Amino acid sequence: MGFSTIIDIMGSIVIGGILLMILLRLNDAAVQNSFQYNGEVITQRNLVEVVKLIEHDFRKIGFCKDWSNFPDPTKAILVADSTKIIFLSDVDSDKFMDTVKYILGPASELTQTPNPNDRMLYRVINNAPMVGANLGVTEFKLKYFDPFGNIIPLPILNPSKIYTMQIDLTVEDVAAYNQEYNRVFWRQIRLAARNLENR
């Protein structure tokens, strides 16, 4: 075996090693991206599901199929806090008001998931037990405004002053590759109750 052959073999090993490293890196990137894309899709889908539920319930604040059972919608919000709201609404359209609660649970409730920030967002109707599905909600923040657009400071003692509310919602992956959690944010400013008065 001549000197040039040894050089050829060494060169092949080096180039082969480089190619192998490139392929391994490419494979790693493909796996990581696959995880992230799927995680992103799941996160966005979860956000849309939570938003659909929130929009369905919040647009019915103060609604009653039989208006005479609840003639003053300004009294619909019972408790208004930064991560919790309790309001009256005829959610099942049976002409009787239901108590709807949206409560963000503590992060300590979901220690079994890899994401340390995800929390349960509870939707409770009347006196039903607090049950919910973990959709990766990490933030559910409410701000309340009066008719002039001024923030109503917490605690709110008179919820009938609320004219609009700002809902901030953040959803993250429950589990992610390399703990790089995808994050989707949604914010909406909406009327507290559409039928507050005749305009």
Next chain:
Amino acid sequence: MLITLAALVLLSLVVLRVTNGFLNTNNVLMETKFGVLAVSLATSMVEEAMGKSFDENTADSGVANVYTDLSSIGPDGESYPNFNDIDDFNNLSFSTYDTNLIQSRFAGMFSAEFIVKCRVGYIDPTNPEVYSSSKTWHKKFTVMVTTPSSKDTVEMSTIYSYFYYR
């Protein structure tokens, strides 16, 4: 030597192709993210507009004659965000990066810039797609949200009708 070079070229093409695929998928996912934000912004605008009076002249009292009692479309001296009726939003256009709109809750709201354009006009309920030149009891509010970060435009419309029972 030539075979090695050819292999390197082939591998480079594969890497480029795969990277291009990653970037395309990233673009699609970012587009959907911007879409979600644009929808939330458009819905917020619709909610804000629907919270106003039907007309300048119905803010404090009722009106009965559609031709003489209703005002013309457009702001009546007010400036955003201090509008008092829905047609004040006509031709409103602003960017969420607009520092002059610091009082607005939409100003600087998102990590990407969004351009909001509104259009309000009277409509005939038999043909709600077309704005009517004559006054009616129905106004159509349309908001378009665009962003330089996305090719899509989100457009939402709602119809606001006037009812007076008092």
